[in-house]
Amino acid sequence: MSAAAGTPAEGGGDRPWQSYHTAYTNAKAGMEGVDKEKVQKVIYEMSKGSKYFENEQRKEALTKQKIEYLRAQCATLTDNDISHFQKVAEKKMLELEASRDLSKIWLHTDMDAFYAAVETLEDPSLKGKPLAVGSMSMIATASYEARKFGVRAAMPGFIGCKLCPGLVFVRPNFERYTHYSELTRKVFQRYDPNFIATSLDEAYLNITNVCIERGITGEEVATELRAAIHQETGLTCSAGVAPNRMIAKVCSDINKPNGQFILPNDREAVLTFVSTLPIRKIGGIGKVTEQMLRQVLGISTCQEMLQKAAFLCALFSEGSADFFLSVGLGLGGTETPEQRQRKSISCERTFTATSDSSLLFDKLANLAENLTDDLQKEGLKGKTLTLKLKTADFEVRTRAVTTRGYINSKEDILIYATKLLKAEMPLSLRLMGLRMSQLHDEKDDSSTSTQKTLDIFFRSSGNDLNVNGANVQSSTNTSGQDISPISVTTKDEYLVHDAGTSASTDQQDFFVHDESIFIPEQRNLVSYSNEAVLSNPVIDDALGEAKLDDVTPSAKVMNAEKFDDVCQLTSHEATASSSKPGQQLWIDDYVCSICGFELPPGFEEERQEHSDFHLAESLQHEETVDSKRPISNERLAERSCSTTPTPKKKLKSSKEGKHIPIDAFFAKCNKNL
DNA sequence: TCGGGAAGGACCC
DNA sequence: GGCCAGGGTCCTTCCTAC
Structure with a gap:
């Protein structure tokens, strides 16, 4: 959106700095004698023309739009409306007053x-x-x-x-x-x-x-x-x-x-205190809310909240109106709340803006590691992973995915974070962050979540991890140089890994050599997972004609833990979404029936790639059934976590997605007025 | 119609 | 002379599947 609506000249005439408000142009304790105009001018002069400044102007323009929208709504209120909302407000104020507790200090x-x-x-x-x-x-x-x-x-x-x-x-x-x-x-x-x-x-x-x-x-x-x-x-x-x-x-x-x-x-003392108290002094009323209340309703002190109570009830949500009226009455919390459970945990880092994907994935890996440390320190796992991005132009985007089970390992986090970031590429970033929400205490981990068991499953294969905790994945550019910025490990690889290590104690079944994974005979994804599938009638039925007879004896020696895991996986209703029905299914529309890899609905392109991978795998298997040809780690990586810019269906961005852009939203609202 | 997920934004220090 | 603008958390709003 153009920042034209927020040009300094419009806001401040020959003193444009007066209209440039930032979080730090507000006075804090100890700043009473400061020449506010001089400070504002310095900040404005040092800021103007920068990308940060442009973004601030853009945000300011959005706030102005919100204010205009509220003003327009206000103008549509009839006398009847106002009378109605006055009654609503008075009732609310009586209720709030009745809750006043002056017994606590x-x-x-x-x-x-x-x-x-x-x-x-x-x-x-x-x-x-x-x-x-x-x-x-x-x-x-x-x-x-x-x-x-x-x-x-x-x-x-x-x-x-x-x-x-x-x-x-x-x-x-x-x-x-x-x-x-x-x-x-x-x-x-x-x-x-x-x-x-x-x-x-x-x-x-x-x-x-x-x-x-x-x-x-x-x-x-x-x-x-x-x-x-x-x-x-x-x-x-x-x-x-x-x-x-x-x-x-x-x-x-x-x-x-x-x-x-x-x-x-004392009630009177409280009411007198708030009567002249600027609303900005109240915790929860920031720059934006202050501007809206002041410019739409002319409210600048707490007491004025009560005078404009009907309009507050008419224009704002019930929760917001309740809060504003409480402020006007000088009410606040008096009981010690129950120990609040934190709702999310996150970390983010700012860096010099870059579009170098190697650097970006490197930073993402560091973030995943930090987030994992924080989660594990607090004994928490989470279900929703949010990737936060700030572009070189200071535009902030968030992209989230909700996993089926609770996760907190670096590997799991990185898998989802990488998917989210890849969907946004290419772009130039100056900040990245990862947040985990829908938290769950690890100690209470009695749930039968899929992820929990997969986690145990992965943990048993942790010996061959590199310093980042991920398998080394080599990729090269056209000159054959290694351009891998980080070690990205897909669950497919973990499953291959684990299938080898725990399916047999014979280390010759699986070994790493020159960064390539060699999988002798049929001890690969297909054979392993068919073993898993064999044990479940739901999948048996769903698979129909799938080939199940090519399972080697050693693959049948399954780790009991894994067996349980797979049984859990298959206890859900299976839904088919494969390009080759009858061979691969998305169990509960979520988990690959062949390898257990999780891809939630919405990752259709990735699912297709994943299905293609299994298809290619089985074709290759048919071709090479006697050749015992090793499959390199690099090739596995290409299949399961392709970095090829296939024409991906991008996750919806704010500009093209399901959310109406704010300018369109207001245009739509204005039409309806 | 309702709940959950996703995205954006407000607020705090 | 150019560069330099955080990190963390929670809440609200919108969308879509049921």
């Missing part, structure tokens, strides 16, 4: 410029200097001395340098921050054993019991706790005390740094 604590303070503590020579923890690319935290210049977290380092020429940079050291964080948590524990840590430097404490048991006020607890933190860590923090968490968080920011603010547990 919550304390929110926030360490002051945590990373920068820790670095200064460790290296006193940094004291008093404007300090940024981060790099030229990104600042994670700025000291209060640096904030006076307009430098703050989430700002690129090079802009920080421009704003503050003497800015000192320190690389982040998370082990150090974790250590200090643990010290603070020991203190929190004494006041609330069930405290809620939201990050390394922030926590919520329910201090109701402490206040009652010791007969002291919330203010006294805050003073004491802050003193204890200082004594035990050498660091300062700020605190806010209020009847709920939402307000407590706002309060902790008021007298930052090294201060506290107490709001009494």
